[in-house]
Amino acid sequence: MSDILTPDLCVIGAGSAGLTIASSAAGLGASVVLIEKGEMGGDCLNVGCVPSKALIAAAKRAHAVRSAGAFGVRAGETAVDFAAVMAHVRGVVAAIAPTDSEARYTALGVRVVRDAARFVDRRTVEAGALRIRARRTVIATGSRPAIPPVPGLAAVPYLTNETVFGLAALPERLLVLGAGPIGLELGQAFRRLGSEVTIVDAGPPLAREDPEIVAHTLGALKREGVALHARVTVVAAKRVADGVALVIDEGAGPREIAGTHLLIAAGRTPALADLGLEAAGVRHTPAGLTVSRSLRTSNRRVYAAGDAAGGPNFTHVAGHQGGLVVRAALFGLPTAFDATPIPxxxxxxxxxxxxxxxxxxxxxxxxxxxxxxxxxxxxxxxxxxxxxxxxxxxxxxxxxxxxxxxxxxxxxxxxxxxxxxxxxxxxxxxxxxxxxxxxxxxxxxxxxxxxxxxxxxxxxxxxxxxxxxxxxxx
Known part of the structure; x- marks a missing residue:
């Protein structure tokens, strides 16, 4: 028979939102169970914000050396040791990891369960041999890479933000499918490290941003040699002799763009699979869980925060929502999330x-x-x-x-x-x-x-x- 825990709060997901909620609630004296099936720290620490910024920092140094001549500094030929770059990336992640570790949260008084979570009824969550019947439960499971429905894509090897930081060698020719923040950031970084980079998108680059502002960055990418094909039809993906190709149509008929590697950077989708949401009576859509302004779901005992709540998909938003959820779930205080003033x-x-x-x-x-x-x-x-x-x-x-x-x-x-x-x-x-x-x-x-x-x-x-x-x- 499963052991039954009855904490004040059960938090599913140990990313930015979940960790904020768990530490804050425990600090206020509440009993907390935190469930995480993957790595502590979530995507941001392990495969998102932290490793990407470490990679961007290395790429920026390489670009600065190449640009030093404008200041009268002759630095010679720039050589990039990609293995050392990736060691730097891993080192940055490792240095931050103790802040989000199981040991730290256990020391804070949080019961950490390293297993998959699933609702078995409107109040009960199952994780391994445990059953948790908390006063309130929070879903903070984050998001995963969105894979676009491009014909042939499932049959070709591709990278996402979850795998790109595991590369052992610098891609010779990198195709990036998606001209959003992830695609442009990583595309520019790999170009500066020495890859040939082509970015493809069916829509405009950085579609959420003001075009007159975006124009400055697009100009810089072009000057650095990044090829950008925006507002095109992506017809198919296919294997070729030395890698993968995207078939695109810019209005003059289909043509192939080939690369040694393909990175999918087409946005994010909420990670809600296998949570037993129907058993919990928690409504959701492809955009995320259906929540009120107070971040409460259709089940009055269940709240949501972070990417699972429908975004905006930023770590600082997840942390902010985590604070709101603690107020609402533990104390019943009125809260209202407003995305307008979030930078x-x-x-x-x-x-x-x-x-x-x-x-x-x-x-x-x-x-x-x-x-x-x-x-x-x-x-x-x-x-x-x-x-x-x-x-x-x-x-x-x-x-x-x-x-x-x-x-x-x-x-x-x-x-x-x-x-x-x-x-x-x-x-x-x-x-x-x-x-x-x-x-x-x-x-x-x-x-x-x-x-x-x-x-x-x-x-x-x-x-x-x-x-x-x-x-x-x-």
């Missing part, structure tokens, strides 16, 4: 970062908006660093409050922090214009864009009347 970053070079509404969404939501831009080439630090590609675009409502911002450029992922605060706190653009920021820094770009708004307000006829009145004063 996102694509770690290409130049980086792309966004928060809040884009221009089209802002026009639909507000009667009057303001659009303010400032280019990197007008920033002294960017000039000194030779990193002048990109610009900032800020959107305000009719009252001058910041409702959105996006930018491409050096350290865009760091610069977006200020704008995330502005959107979340509903700051007026004048508040940013009034800041005194250190010179020379890239952060001045934000203030200069804000000053444009102030300058525009000074052209108001009433300002002219006030000035004329002041002139008459003794």
């Amino acid at each position: 996102r970053v694509t770690f290409t070079d130049p980086e792309i970062a966004s928060v809040g509404l884009d221009e089209d969404a802002a026009r639909a939501a507000h009667k009057t908006i303001g659009v303010w831009r400032w280019p990197f080439h007008e920033n002294d630090r960017a000039r000194a660093e030779g990193r002048v590609a990109g610009h900032l675009k800020v959107i305000t409502d009719g009252r001058g409050r910041v409702v959105g911002a996006s930018l491409a450029g050096e350290q865009a992922g760091e610069l977006i922090h200020l704008w995330a605060a502005a959107v979340q706190k509903k700051w007026a653009l004048t508040e940013i214009a009034s800041l005194t920021l250190p010179y020379p820094t890239l952060g001045e770009i934000s203030r200069r864009a804000a000053i444009l708004h102030v300058a525009d307000r000074l052209t108001n006829p009433w300002v002219g009347r006030i000035i004329r009145f002041v002139r008459k004063l003794p």
Whole structure:
């Protein structure tokens, strides 16, 4: 007979959301069972954010050496030791892993179960020889790579983010199916490490982002030799003598693009298989679990967080939702998840970062908006660093409050922090214009864009009347 546990909280999945929930709840004195069938830390630590950024960092160093001549530094021929690069990637993962380890969470008072979880009824979860009847259960199982229905794809070898970091040798010619964040980030990284790279997508690259912002990064990819075929029909995938080929149609008839390796980067799909959701009475769609704004599912005892809850699929979103779930599930406090003020970053070079509404969404939501831009080439630090590609675009409502911002450029992922605060706190653009920021820094770009708004307000006829009145004063 199975042992029965009756904790306050049962968490299925030890990724960003699950770990946040488990540690927070245990820290508050709740009894917690955490179930994970794979690696602790989830995709982000093991096959996602962490290894990809470590690979990108190595590729950035290689590119910097090749580009050093512009600064008068002659570095000679760049040689990439791919085995050493991958050792660096594994080392970064290993250094972070103890933070997410079973040992750490056990020490925090969490009962960690390393097995697959499955609901057997509306309240009971089975994991190996255990049955867990928790007061509340949270599904935080994350997502897996989405595999597009391309004819022939199942018959060819391909990589995903789950397998690409296990490569022993640098791909000679890498095909990437998907021009979203993962495809562009890894495509550029492998190009900088020495692969020939071709990226293919049926839609536009980085479809969620503002095209005028994306254009800066696409220009950089082209200059670095990445071939991009967007808005094409992907007819089929097939084996060829030295690897794999994609058959595409750009309007002039089918043609083949061949490579030694194929990477599928066509988005993510919620990992919900074999959870017994029907037995639990938990409704779901292909996009994820059906949840309320408080992240409660159709079963009042079951909550969801992270990618399994339908996204946005970002580690920081999963962590944020985890905090909301602890409030709601343990204490019954009112919570509401709002994705609007959540920033996102694509770690290409130049980086792309966004928060809040884009221009089209802002026009639909507000009667009057303001659009303010400032280019990197007008920033002294960017000039000194030779990193002048990109610009900032800020959107305000009719009252001058910041409702959105996006930018491409050096350290865009760091610069977006200020704008995330502005959107979340509903700051007026004048508040940013009034800041005194250190010179020379890239952060001045934000203030200069804000000053444009102030300058525009000074052209108001009433300002002219006030000035004329002041002139008459003794």
